[in-house]
Amino acid sequence: MKRFMTGLAIVLLFVAVFGVFGMMAEAAYPERPITYVIAFNPGGESDITARAQQPYLEKVLGTQIIITYKIGGGGAVAWSEVPRMRPDGYTIVGHNIPHIILQPLQRKDTGYKTTDLKTVCWFQATPNILVVPVDSQFKTLEDFVKYAKEHPGQITLGGSGSYSANHLGTVEFNEAAGIETTYIPFTGSGDAVPAFLGGHVTGLMTYTTMVANYREQMRPLAVATEERVSIFPDVPTFKELGYDYVEGAYRGICVSPKTPDEIVNKLADAFKQVNETPEFKEMMEAMGFQMVFYGPEESEKFVEDRVEYYKSILDKLEMK
Amino acid sequence: MDIFLEAFLNVLSIKNIIAMTLLIPLGMMAGALPGFTATMAVAILVPFTFAMNPIMGLICVSAVYCAAIYGGAFPAILINTPGTPSSIATCFDGYPMTLQGRAQEALFTIAFASLVGGFIGTIGLIAFSLPLAKIALKFGPPEYFWVSIFGLTIIAGLSGDSLLKGIAGGVLGLLISTIGIAPVGGDVRFTFGIASFQGGVELISVLIGFFCIPEVFKMAKDPVGSYLKSTNIGHEGGGYREVIYKGFKNAFTDTINLVRSSIIGLFVGILPGAGGNIANLIAYNETKRASKDPESFGKGNPQGIVATESADKATIMGSFVPLLTLGVPGSPVAAVVYGALMIQGLNPGPELFTKHAEITYTFMMSFFVAMALTVLIGMFAGVLFYQIIMRLPVRVLVPAILLLTIVGSYAVRNNYMDVIFMLASGYLGYVLSNLGFSPGPVVLGLVLGPIAEKGLVQGFLMGNSMFPGTPWLIFFTRPISIVLIVISVISALWPIYAARRRRRAAL
Numbered sequence: 028m029k030r031f032m033t034g035l036a037i038v039l040l041f042v043a044v045f046g047v048f049g050m051m052a053e054a055a056y057p058e059r060p061i062t063y064v065i066a067f068n069p070g071g072e073s074d075i076t077a078r079a080q081q082p083y084l085e086k087v088l089g090t091q092i093i094i095t096y097k098i099g100g101g102g103a104v105a106w107s108e109v110p111r112m113r114p115d116g117y118t119i120v121g122h123n124i125p126h127i128i129l130q131p132l133q134r135k136d137t138g139y140k141t142t143d144l145k146t147v148c149w150f151q152a153t154p155n156i157l158v159v160p161v162d163s164q165f166k167t168l169e170d171f172v173k174y175a176k177e178h179p180g181q182i183t184l185g186g187s188g189s190y191s192a193n194h195l196g197t198v199e200f201n202e203a204a205g206i207e208t209t210y211i212p213f214t215g216s217g218d219a220v221p222a223f224l225g226g227h228v229t230g231l232m233t234y235t236t237m238v239a240n241y242r243e244q245m246r247p248l249a250v251a252t253e254e255r256v257s258i259f260p261d262v263p264t265f266k267e268l269g270y271d272y273v274e275g276a277y278r279g280i281c282v283s284p285k286t287p288d289e290i291v292n293k294l295a296d297a298f299k300q301v302n303e304t305p306e307f308k309e310m311m312e313a314m315g316f317q318m319v320f321y322g323p324e325e326s327e328k329f330v331e332d333r334v335e336y337y338k339s340i341l342d343k344l345e346m347k
Numbered sequence: 348m349d350i351f352l353e354a355f356l357n358v359l360s361i362k363n364i365i366a367m368t369l370l371i372p373l374g375m376m377a378g379a380l381p382g383f384t385a386t387m388a389v390a391i392l393v394p395f396t397f398a399m400n401p402i403m404g405l406i407c408v409s410a411v412y413c414a415a416i417y418g419g420a421f422p423a424i425l426i427n428t429p430g431t432p433s434s435i436a437t438c439f440d441g442y443p444m445t446l447q448g449r450a451q452e453a454l455f456t457i458a459f460a461s462l463v464g465g466f467i468g469t470i471g472l473i474a475f476s477l478p479l480a481k482i483a484l485k486f487g488p489p490e491y492f493w494v495s496i497f498g499l500t501i502i503a504g505l506s507g508d509s510l511l512k513g514i515a516g517g518v519l520g521l522l523i524s525t526i527g528i529a530p531v532g533g534d535v536r537f538t539f540g541i542a543s544f545q546g547g548v549e550l551i552s553v554l555i556g557f558f559c560i561p562e563v564f565k566m567a568k569d570p571v572g573s574y575l576k577s578t579n580i581g582h583e584g585g586g587y588r589e590v591i592y593k594g595f596k597n598a599f600t601d602t603i604n605l606v607r608s609s610i611i612g613l614f615v616g617i618l619p620g621a622g623g624n625i626a627n628l629i630a631y632n633e634t635k636r637a638s639k640d641p642e643s644f645g646k647g648n649p650q651g652i653v654a655t656e657s658a659d660k661a662t663i664m665g666s667f668v669p670l671l672t673l674g675v676p677g678s679p680v681a682a683v684v685y686g687a688l689m690i691q692g693l694n695p696g697p698e699l700f701t702k703h704a705e706i707t708y709t710f711m712m713s714f715f716v717a718m719a720l721t722v723l724i725g726m727f728a729g730v731l732f733y734q735i736i737m738r739l740p741v742r743v744l745v746p747a748i749l750l751l752t753i754v755g756s757y758a759v760r761n762n763y764m765d766v767i768f769m770l771a772s773g774y775l776g777y778v779l780s781n782l783g784f785s786p787g788p789v790v791l792g793l794v795l796g797p798i799a800e801k802g803l804v805q806g807f808l809m810g811n812s813m814f815p816g817t818p819w820l821i822f823f824t825r826p827i828s829i830v831l832i833v834i835s836v837i838s839a840l841w842p843i844y845a846a847r848r849r850r851r852a853a854l
Contacts, residue, residue, distance in 0.1 A: 069390045070682030075689055078394065094394075097761050099546020100528050104762065107542035134535045138542020183812050189533035209812040211488075211805050212531050217682070220675050221619045227487030227809065240674055240689075243697060314689060 056116055056290050060091035063280075064120040066105035068098055071215065072236055072316075073121050073278060076151060079310060083301040088293075101188060102126050106281075107138025109145075114283040116290035119147065124277040128330070128337050129190045141334060144281040146326040148295045150302050152317040153234035154275035155196040155251035156262070157184075160226070161244060168248045168268050171230075175206035182208040185219035185228040195337070196251060196274035197232045198344055203270040234276065235259070239315030251275060258312055277319070279326065288323075295322050351473075354708035357402060358716045366403060367410035367717055371724045374411035378418025379430045379732065381555045382755020385415035386679040393687045401691045401703075405710040408687070409663075410717040412680055416623065416659055417461055417721050421732045424453045424652070426748065428559035432550055433623030433659035435790055436631035438558060439505075440644060440651030447647050451587075454729035455594025456649050457656040458722045460605065463598065464660030465718025467609035468616075472664040472671075473711045479665075480672040483617045488809060489822045491620065492802030493831035495795040498625060500838040504632035505787030507645065510842065513788045516779070520792020521799075523548050530797050531804040543764040550624070550793055552756035552769040557786040559752050560773025567745050591726075597649035604634050604650055605657050612658030616665020619677030623659040624794050628787070630658030636841060664714050671699055671707060 063081075067073045074094075081092050097105035097120075105120055106127060112118050127144055131137045157168070165171040175182050186193030189212045197210040208229075213219035216233050223231050224244060231237070231245075235256055238245050247262045251274045255264055265272040280298065282291065301307055302320055311318060321329050357363070370392070377388035388411050396404030419431030424441035437457070444453040471479065486494070499517060506513020526537045527547025538544035598605065608630035615626035634654035635644045644651050666678035674696025676682035688695050699707040736744065756769035776786055810818030822828060 068679065068682060069386070069393075070676060070679075070684070070686040075686045078397075078686065078690060081394070095761060096390075099543075099760060099762065101533070101545075103528075104543055104546040104760075107545075133533065134545075136535065136538055136540045136542060136545075138545070180815065181812050183809055189529075189531065209808055211808045212533075213805075214530050214801065217676055217685075218620070221484060221669065221673070221677070222487055222805075224673055224675070225484035225487055240694065241696065310690075310692075 056293060057088055057090040059117065060093050061088065061116070062118045063092050063094045064105055064118060065094060065096050066098065066102035066121060066123075067096075068215070069096060071217070072153065072234070073123070075314070076278060076311070076316065077121060079307065080298070080301050083304055083307055084297055087297045087300050101130065103130050103134070103137050103139070106130075106144060109281060109283060110139055110143040112283040114285035114287070116282055116286050116294060119280045119282055119294065120144075122146070122279055122281045124149070124279075124330070124333055125190075125192050125195065125337055126276075127281075128334050129195075129341075132338065132341060133190050141330065143284055145284045145286055145291065145323075146321075146330060147280045147282055147291050147323060148298050149277045149279035149319060149321040149326055149329065150298050151278045151311070152275050152319045153236050153278075153315070154256065154273075154317060155192060155232055156235050156238055156259075157200070157230060157232055157248045157251075157265075158223075158238060158245040159230040159248060160223070161246045163230070163246060165230075165246075165248065168263070168265075168270075171248055172204050172206055175204070175208055179207040180209055182206075182230070183211055183228045184208050184230050184232045185211045185213055185222050186232040187216035187219065187234070188212050188214065192274055192276040193232045193234070195340055196272070199274055199340065200232070200251075200265065200270065200272045202343075203265070203272045234315070235317065236315035239313065252317075256317060258315060275317075279321070291323050350704055350708055351712070353705060354712045357705070357709040358406060358713045363403060363406050363713075364716075364720075366407055367720050368724070370407055370410045371414040371717075371721050372728065374414030375418035375421075375721070375725065375728050377411075378415035379421045380751060380755055381422060381428050381430055381559060382551055382752070382758050384431050384551065384679075384759070385412055385419075385433075386683060387758070388412075388415045389680050390683050393683055396687060397690060401688075401693060401706050402709050404687065404691065405684075405706065406713040406717070408684055409710065409713045410720070412663055413465065413660070413714065413717045413721045414724075416663055417457075417725050418728070419659075420457050420652075420656055421454070421729060422559075424457070425450060425733060425736050426559065427562045428748075429554055431623070432554060432794070433627055433662065434655065435554065435558075435624065436505075436627045436655040436787070437652050439631065439787065440646070440648050443645065443647035444649065444652070449647065450733055451590045451730065452593045452597070453649065453652055454733060455591050455726065456597040457594075457652055458726050458729070459595050459598035460608075460653040460657040461660045461725070462718065462722045463605050464609045464612060464657030465663070465715055465722075467606065467657075468613050468661035468664030469711065469715040469718070471610075471613040471661070472668060472714065473708070476668050476672050479614070479617050480668050483619065483669060483677075484673070485827055486618060487825075488802045488805035489825055489828050490802070490831060491618075491798055492806055492822065493828050493835060494618070494621065495799035495802060497831055497835040497838060498629065498791065498795045499799075500835050501629060501632035502788045502791060503839075503842040504635050505628065505785065505791060507785040507787075508783060512782075512784045516784050516786070516788035517792040520789040520794075521796040522792075523553065523789075524793050524796025525800070530801045531808075541764070543762060546760065546762065546764070548768055548793070549756075549759050549762075549765050550790070551759045552765040553772045553793060554790060555752045555756050556769040556772030556774075557776035557789060559748065560770070561777040561780045563745055563748050563752075564777050566741050570741050570745070598653050601650055601653070604637070604654055607633060607637070608654040608658040609661040612661030613665040615658075616662030617668045617677065619669050619675055620798060622666060622678045623662040626658045626662045627655040628791055628794075630654040636845075641845065660718060663718075664711075667711075667714075670695055671711070672697065 377383040419434040422428045422430045423434040423437035427442040611630045612626040669675040669677040670681040676685040810821035814820045
């Protein structure tokens with residue numbers, strides 16, 4: 028009996044201690060370090076962004092941010108764990124459009140549904156941009172389209188991965204311009220660059236960040252945005268030139284779907300503040316990132332719209 | 348010339364030497380723990396470098412990178428487990444040397460081999476960066492396909508007694524590499540509905556499984572006493588001076604081997620996507636092929652570890668050639684450094700040689716200094732490592748190593764599935780090794796599978812746009828491809844030729 032009582036006392040003590048900790052956690056989030064999970068390789072766009080955000084986030088949230096990696100399956104390995112994560116806001120996961128939309132549409136066992144991921148915010152975009160080598164015969168988009176019409180299928184465009192914004196973008200552009208080009212997927216946007224520099228592909232359908240890095244070697248023909256991008260004021264948009272084609276990737280963070288709204292809002296605010304810090308903004312824009320911001324509610328709507336949009340494209344192409 | 352001198356003096360500042368000396372043991376430890384790779388060591392270091400000036404940050408990177416690759420050889424030699432994929436083939440002769448009581452000789456041999464590999468790598472990086480990068484760019488998808496086919500032809504050199512078993516092992520490796528999302532096309536393959544399988548099989552967890560687990564089982568068979576019963580010193584007399592001299596002699600008796608292996612390492616390192624994991628296997632095979640006595644390899648021939656350890660050091664410098672000249676990160680570590688450079692506000696690529704020449708040349712120079720320091724510290728660390736393993740009783744060593752394999756295979760990607768894969772491949776490795784299969788070809792297949800697949804599919808897509816209807820023509824019409832095909836054929840037929848030559852010699 029005595030032993031039982033001692034045991035009970037210990038158990039109660041544990042309950043009490045953890046209970047208090049639990050309440051404290053609820054009382055003032057964040058109380059302890061936050062883990063920021065990156066679903067892609069170190070050195071990629073997601074990693075560079077997270078590393079750049081880290082010090083600012085730490086200042087705004089008043090806690091340590093620990094960056095870890097969970098790599099595989101084009102991000103799916105990390106995202107498949109989000110629904111099972113503890114909904115306490117201490118693990119946040121970087122996620123991307125169109126990946127989180129296209130993977131569940133295209134694969135059978137992704138391990139997550141688009142709606143399983145509670146988006147805190149989308150904080151950044153990298154629009155598609157069409158580039159050819161500086162010494163290419165194509166000086167303008169017009170030259171490019173004209174050649175493509177005369178030589179169907181002969182132009183090869185490299186890009187990041189299959190079922191990515193680059194891939195669908197190439198298909199959308201083909202349709203908008205009434206041309207036929209061959210898309211060659213690489214494993215990541217950086218992986219396509221050696222093939223581009225070595226002349227193994229005619230051009231790249233890539234992200235604006237790549238052009239910021241390789242200004243000397245790349246000639247951008249047009250960018251797939253509504254308005255011109257601030258760091259490339261001379262590059263026309265596809266829309267200006269008469270092709271209805273806007274496409275790109277978005278980056279944001281998501282948390283477990285049952286995470287309380289206060290925590291989600293607090294995180295969203297923090298990311299918004301970071302985005303608005305002039306120093307940070309300047310650094311990111313110089314690297315070719317576009318600063319955007321969709322809060323928790325706008326994000327939900329935004330994702331729904333994109334889901335419909337991508338479904339229509341997939342249907343149209345019978346790629347599904 | 349001024350710039351070189353300035354760069355050299357930069358590296359040799361007291362502050363930088365101290366930083367390197369402090370970081371090298373840490374990098375070595377990461378490399379020596381199976382599962383903790385050079386990439387992880389550098390990725391952990393990089394956030395700290397943001398607070399430093401760019402020069403010091405980059406010097407720290409080169410110190411940690413060199414040290415981690417160096418550290419990978421310790422467990423390869425002492426417990427038959429490559430600490431990093433760059434030391435896979437170091438196991439083949441390093442571990443037999445340990446079993447013969449020549450562990451310390453092996454540890455000093457790799458010190459001198461590493462020094463030469465690092466030296467040749469640094470010279471290549473500084474003097475020939477631009478032309479080498481230009482050659483590397485000529486390699487498109489079809490060439491990558493043929494490079495991986497050439498890589499597969501060296502199976503014969505790695506298969507031990509039976510060529511057939513070697514080929515079977517290679518095919519097994521290729522098949523394992525197809526698990527997960529297809530590198531091109533995005534198809535989901537062999538995931539059996541398990542979401543974690545989408546990431547595919549991680550090379551490192553399979554390496555740990557295939558090499559380490561069977562060894563641990565063998566140790567556990569004889570649980571009494573210590574693992575390494577005999578040592579060089581005492582048994583053979585002469586003390587450290589003798590052993591160091593032996594290591595020195597091993598490294599320099601065959602200078603052609605040293606130089607050839609370093610050049611192989613440098614060039615494989617330069618190719619984006621290929622790295623130390625491939626270079627050490629190719630260098631090992633070429634050394635064996637060139638040797639007058641190929642039979643002695645796999646049985647403790649020091650030339651085997653001279654080849655692998657000089658080659659994998661030269662890949663370190665090689666892997667930075669595309670990053671510095673073209674701004675293309677060609678290896679995982681280079682990708683991490685790429686991110687770091689961006690955040691420091693340095694644009695990787697040609698600008699580095701014009702606007703930031705001082706930083707760039709200092710970084711290049713720092714590799715050799717880092718390697719020299721690594722070798723110096725590595726000699727002590729190797730002896731220390733050896734002493735620890737020698738003194739621990741097997742009943743402590745076995746659970747300790749098992750624990751490390753589990754932690755290590757989890758740490759690679761924070762994925763419990765990798766632990767399951769590791770244990771499964773460990774069991775498979777144990778069964779296969781009892782059946783006389785050697786793990787080399789399996790690992791080779793696993794490394795080369797994705798490269799071959801990507802090259803093949805991308806090549807076909809390119810071919811379709813060039814030769815509609817007959818896309819395969821692209822694989823046979825490009826000059827570099829043809830050279831690679833010829834080399835592959837010669838390499839594949841070599842074992843037949845060698846066997847005939849031996850038979851004739853025997854007559």
